[in-house]
Amino acid sequence: MEHGEPMRKILRRIDDDAPPAREAAKRLQAEDGVTVLDEQPSSLLVEGDAEAIEAAVESIEGWSVYGSTSIKVPDARPRVLRKKK
Amino acid sequence: MSQTKRYVVLPAYGFRSSALAQMDKLQTVGPVVRLEMRAGARGRRAARGAATAMRVLHSTHENGPKLVEMTPEAELNLRAENPGLKVVPVVEYHKLNMQHRIERRAVMTASSRAAAEASLNIVDKDTANPLAGARVIAFTNFDRRVGAEAVSSKSGVARLKLAPGDKIERLYIYGPTGFWGHYATNAKLKSEESFGLKPIDLQDQGTLLPSFYGKVPATAGEGVRIAVIDTGVAERHPGLPNVGGGANLVFNEINGNIDATTEWGPARKDGAHGTHVAGIIGARATANAKVRGVAPGVELRSYRVFPHTGKGAQNYDIMNAIDRAVLDGCHIINLSLGGSDEDEAVRAAIGNALDNGVLVVAAAGNNGRRAVLYPAALPGCIAVSAMGRRGTYPRQSTEESDAAKPFGSVDKDAFIGAFSNVGPQIDVAGPGVGVVSTMPGDAYGVMSGTSMACPGVVGFAASLLASKQPIMNAGKGERVKLLQEALFATCRVQGFGRDFEGFGLPAG
Known part of the structure; x- marks a missing residue:
């Protein structure tokens, strides 16, 4: 199977009876092309092929997978979008 | 009707x-x-x-x-x-039309570059000393955001790549820390011109925050712990002795460097925002500065999610910061940040916070009357728009450009800042135009934004929580509901309209 560009994904434990983060991390590490970058009590940061990650998470009851995004420092000041010629 | x-x-x-x-x-x-x-x-x-x-x-x-x-x-x-x-x-979704934006720098020859330049000398209005670090933004066409910008050097000179004689529709000069700005419209650019900026008077009780909340006792918020999820908060500011600690949640910094988790102070680049926010919530007056927050009795905790590089905050880090704030026993979370897309990861963490009795307050965003950003738009979050009041800032300072309709029906000088997002998700309005608060480097400065309005509401909610033991002692499932209800009940309608102010300004 050919993998796409590695992506970062967030996993979150959403059910109280879901396996703990340690166990979920172990199961993900066993997947080909998936790397667990960080482990928190209710969340994991993983990197790898998006489809592989999502497929792996489907087999772990009570965990959800989300995309990784970012937001800028807020600023109310107006900005120049186009330099005057 | x-x-x-x-x-x-x-x-x-x-x-x-x-x-x-x-x-x-x-x-x-x-x-x-x-x-x-x-x-x-x-x-x-x-x-x-x-x-x-x-x-x-x-x-x-x-x-x-x-x-x-x-x-x-x-x-x-x-x-x-x-x-x-x-x-x-109920909303309808439509196809998205793409709009192009030109952000490319115009190519100029050496001779035209030399000719097309204007020097602005930025000085302290009181002492005439040059001021470094003032940001000058000159728009020749404001609607299309065409213009030039520069930052003043050590000698106080800001060089704009515009030709003398150009008509400037709007000129913004944002002062360095400790100074108000300057705003002018329809000015003709001279080859060299001086602008004096007024120093902020740290004894002045006529600025926006004390004009709304000056009578709140200095002990307000005692026993309440607040999480500031932001760019970090100054560790030893004299006005912030109540910062009780925090954590750095920026994964790219703490990965493989466990020592970095203690770096919850201001991010090295663009790191002043969190300290300003924290001061609005709970700064205490000192011998030299009467600047204080809405609830000086609170304990503040800093959870840094914006990296030292000045880049954006990752949702993974924000989610972990929210979880950490809940684990640390924070009662209220301040989120002066936002994005245009709903984020399920942050939403899940906020849901967990609410389930644990933690109130979450978020800024509506600064896109100028556009839709409320996430997470403010999420169910359960208190979404805050920004209001200002003429007379609480110098007449020619940059805040004047934010004074826009609708003006208040009760207080004719009150308005919702032109930058503030609005919409049916808005719950309350907070003070967010020309707010004086703490800055890194033991300093004080002025900022505007829904980022500033949000902590004002957080501070007020903290003072309410501290004064209402039945709410503080309520079960986790009930506390948020009761606190929200108490907060909304204190609101005073300003007459801006429902989508601009929600229940109004929390004012007791």
Whole structure:
């Protein structure tokens, strides 16, 4: 199977009876092309092929997978979008 | 009487709610139902004798979401009565049209570059000393955001790549820390010109925050712990002795460097924001500065999610910061940040915080009357717009450009800042135009934004929580609902309109 560009994904434990983060991390590490970058009590940061990650998470009851995004420092000041010629 | 609109009524979290099932008046499809206001609710638009009239058009389940029809005033009334419910306007989705933006720097020859330059000398108005670090933005066409910008050097000179004689539609000079800015319209650019900036008077009680909250006691908020999830907070600012610690949650910094987790102070680049926010919530007056926050009695905790590089905050880090704040026993979380897309990861963490009795307050965003950003737009979050008041900043400072319609019906000098996002998700308005607060480097400065309005509301909510032990002692599932209800009950309608101010300004 050919993998796409590695992506970062967030996993979150959403059910109280879901396996703990340690166990979920172990199961993900066993997947080909998936790397667990960080482990928190209710969340994991993983990197790898998006489809592989999502497929792996489907087999772990009570965990959800989300995309990784970012937001800028807020600023109310107006900005120049186009330099005057 | 306003025209009726369609709304979806659903639980603040999840899809089913006993609250919906208990509202037996909502179960019958078809007839108009009337929900009477609770006695004793103060300051609400609805408290002026109105009742909530609505028509239930459809219900997916006895305790599931319902499609209803009612007026915007009735919607506000319903939310006041039922903080555990979310009332969302029915929206239509459309195809997205792409708009091009030109952000390319124009190519100039050496000779034209030399000719097309104007020098602005930025000085201290009182001493005439040159001021470094002032940011000058000159728009020749404001609507299209065409212009030039520069930052003043050590000698106070800002060189704009514009030709002398060019007509400047709007000139903004944002002062360095400790100074107000300068604003001018329709000016002709000279080859060299001086501008004096006024130093901020740290004894002045006529600025925005004390004009709204100056009478709140210095002990307000005692026993309440607040999480500031932001760019980090100054560790040893004399006005912030109540910063009790925190954590650096930026994964790219702490990965493989466990020592970095203690770096919850200001980010090295663009790191002043969090310290300013923290000061609005709980700064204490010192011998040299009467600048103080809304609830100086609180304990502040800093959770840094913006990296030292000045780049954006990752949702993974924000989610972990929210979780950490809950684990650390914070009562209220301040989120002066936002993005245009809903984020399920942050939403899940906020849901967990609310379930644990932690109030979450978020800034509506600064995109100029556009839709409320996430997470403010999420169910359960208190969404805050930014208001200002003429006379609380120098007449020619940059805040004047933010004074825009609608102006208040009670206070004609009050307005919702031109930058503030608005919409049906707005719950309350906070003070957010020309707010003086703490800055890194033991300094004080002025900032504007819904980022500043949000902590004002957080501070006020903290003072309420500290003064209402039954709410503090309530179970986790009840505390947020009770605190939201108490907060909304203190609001004073300013007359901007429902989508601009929600319940109004929390003012007691």
